Amino acid sequence: MRKPLEVTLIVMAWLLCNHPTPVATDSQIKALRHNHRLYRSPHENTPLTTSDPHGGVPMGISNSLCDDAETYLEVDWDPASKQEYTCDSESALKPPLHQCLPDPIVYSEAIPTSGAHRPLWPRYGEYDYVPPQRWLHSLEHGGIVFLYHPCADAKQVEQLREIAKGCLYKHIITPNKNLSLDTPYAALAWGCKLLMSSVVPSRVVTFIKEHALKGHEGHVNADGQYSKALRVPATHQLYEEDTEASLCHMLTSEGNNNQDSLAVHGEDGKTFSSTGETKSSSDRYFSSVSDIVNRIAADSARRRSRLDEESAKLNRNIQKLITAFRKFQQ
Numbered sequence: 001m002r003k004p005l006e007v008t009l010i011v012m013a014w015l016l017c018n019h020p021t022p023v024a025t026d027s028q029i030k031a032l033r034h035n036h037r038l039y040r041s042p043h044e045n046t047p048l049t050t051s052d053p054h055g056g057v058p059m060g061i062s063n064s065l066c067d068d069a070e071t072y073l074e075v076d077w078d079p080a081s082k083q084e085y086t087c088d089s090e091s092a093l094k095p096p097l098h099q100c101l102p103d104p105i106v107y108s109e110a111i112p113t114s115g116a117h118r119p120l121w122p123r124y125g126e127y128d129y130v131p132p133q134r135w136l137h138s139l140e141h142g143g144i145v146f147l148y149h150p151c152a153d154a155k156q157v158e159q160l161r162e163i164a165k166g167c168l169y170k171h172i173i174t175p176n177k178n179l180s181l182d183t184p185y186a187a188l189a190w191g192c193k194l195l196m197s198s199v200v201p202s203r204v205v206t207f208i209k210e211h212a213l214k215g216h217e218g219h220v221n222a223d224g225q226y227s228k229a230l231r232v233p234a235t236h237q238l239y240e241e242d243t244e245a246s247l248c249h250m251l252t253s254e255g256n257n258n259q260d261s262l263a264v265h266g267e268d269g270k271t272f273s274s275t276g277e278t279k280s281s282s283d284r285y286f287s288s289v290s291d292i293v294n295r296i297a298a299d300s301a302r303r304r305s306r307l308d309e310e311s312a313k314l315n316r317n318i319q320k321l322i323t324a325f326r327k328f329q330q
């Protein structure tokens with residue numbers, strides 16, 4: 001009779017002979033990596049106790065058990081394929097699609113600034129609501145879209161509205177719930193967006209001057225055909241159409257003053273750092289003088305029309321009074 005220990009040993013030997021262990025099993029590698037303080041599975045949320053702040057895996061040390069910059073590269077990309085660095089017809093830039101209704105258009109971004117859109121674009125102005133499927137077309141035509149979250153601060157929305165109206169005809173103003181409440185205000189141009197936690201007039205004006213009228217059809221000035229929920233149509237004020245030079249000329253709000261001081265500082269900086277190009281700085285001087293003249297002209301035109309309105313109203317009231325008085329006399 002064999003003793004139990006002997007039996008166990010024989011069984012173990014038999015097991016070892018008939019099931020030879022591979023060079024290193026997964027669990028052995030795991031144990032090894034663990035011992036090397038290099039193993040950290042994404043499923044294992046407990047970081048290793050070590051002074052290394054990156055979860056126990058120090059940087060810059062090549063280790064075949066972790067990362068040697070050679071093995072398993074295909075987990076991130078396939079080095080055998082040229083796909084990732086070849087321009088194919090799929091990814092080449094194509095004009096965005098004009099998509100007919102009732103086909104839905106879905107965007108991957110919460111606030112898209114390019115992509116497929118509807119063939120009819122919105123009339124410029126302020127809306128109760130315009131969906132991105134429409135205003136993307138306005139961006140393509142070089143317009144600026146101003147978004148605010150419906151829960152945003154009413155005073156700041158008013159400020160955004162003033163800037164929009166005073167800066168360009170080709171503007172769309174609409175609420176949009178896809179904005180985060182952390183950044184409930186936005187100005188959009190084709191391919192560009194400015195998200196703001198509060199309305200900073202000088203930033204908005206700079207954004208408009210840099211990006212308006214620049215979509216790949218930025219020269220298209222015709223107004224749109226869509227006007228569902230249009231609240232206030234845009235009005236041409238001093239200028240027949242938007243030009244680079246006319247951008248933000250109608251601004252009279254505080255925002256404009258901020259912008260003025262900003263522009264002056266910027267230009268001074270440029271003038272002094274340039275190589276003494278007096279011509280360009282005098283050009284700049286005259287263009288800013290003509291800016292001011294234009295602005296004064298626009299301002300007085302507006303005041304005059306307001307006065308005209310007031311005096312027409314007064315006249316109407318006087319007429320009413322006279323009529324009432326005559327009736328009273330009879």
Ligand SMILES: *[C@@H]1O[C@H](CO)[C@@H](O)[C@H](O)[C@H]1NC(C)=O
Pocket residue numbers: 106107108109110111131132176177178
């Ligand atoms: C909101 O964002 C999603 C993507 O996150 C997009 O598909 C959808 O069109 C957006 N809706 C609006 C109203 O902007």
